[in-house]
Amino acid sequence: MRRYGSALLLILVGAAILRISAFGELYLRYVRAGLRPYLVVSGAALVLLGIAMAVVRRTGHGREDGHGDEGGHGDEGGHGGHGPRTAWLLVLPALALLLFPPPALGSYSAEREAAQRAAQGVGTFPALPAGDPVELTVGEFASRAVYDSGRSLKGRTVRLTGFVTHGDDGTWYVTRLLVSCCAADATTSKVEIRDADPLPADTWVTVTGTWHPEGGLGTDSAWPPVLDAATVVRVKQPADPYEKR
Known part of the structure; x- marks a missing residue:
């Protein structure tokens, strides 16, 4: 799992972007309609990059130190280049977009902004x-x-x-x-x-x-x-x- 962790993360984030842009119109809750092509391209690129990374690591060509995983240099703690553990924080917003897309801003946000503008x-x-x-x-x-x-x-x-x-x-x-x-x-x-x-x-x-x-x-x-x-x-x-x- 450690070997493929970064690849899976890229695929997950890319799939979340594609889920709201290529396969529906949920993206309109967050961005203007004209940005849809950029979201689709970005999502597809992340998915393809994740797949490519998984294939490379599967064939053993992605080990940066040449000693494999047995030497303990390929973990995600920062020794083998698989990425810092903090990158996994991206899983939360990606899962939210995949499973529970946040709603568009509504009356609460509008009223709160108006009150803040007046007060400030x-x-x-x-x-x-x-x-x-x-x-x-x-x-x-x-x-x-x-x-x-x-x-x-x-x-x-x-x-x-x-x-x-x-x-x-x-x-x-x-x-x-x-x-x-x-x-x-x-x-x-x-x-x-x-x-x-x-x-x-x-x-x-x-x-x-x-x-x-x-x-x-x-x-x-x-x-x-x-x-x-x-x-x-x-x-x-x-x-x-x-x-x-």
Whole structure:
């Protein structure tokens, strides 16, 4: 068993990956649909590598020290190169995927994340620059409106640029996508616009106006924040349409 331990481990992990990707759609609980081919290839490669390793050891060509197992150098304690015992920890997640696939994230995770975001975001923000209007990103305005205990937006005129999105009840928003490194991790930030007629969706605009406080600090009722518009001007889409988080 020691001789084939590493090979069996590779086969087990590969089979678990294939079980959720090649033979079903369980992988959608954990990754995006576009990653399926990579999972299938990875799983198949691990299974084939494990089989090849078992065959090599079966024929006796996989002994690194040339003395066989009798000399005590081929165990998995780190003397014979069969792999550290800690590698067997991979058996647990592999068996879980094979026998008891974990469910997709649900309401508990979503509610917990929302509570953590509110608790972590509330606080004071740096002072805004002097002079009006203040040029802010949509993300900056939204953060200050919802989480700033100092209410730095109060009485200030701000200017936001983004594209138009519409709500189901006739409301419209200035919206931007926020990214950390690429479009794959994009999240949405938006500001409801009042006192101005809506424009077609995806129209890029610059809106100047004043903050309209609503809801309690750091609560769901404060989201999305509201801006009372003074002017709305159509603009070209910027070269970089994303805001950085």
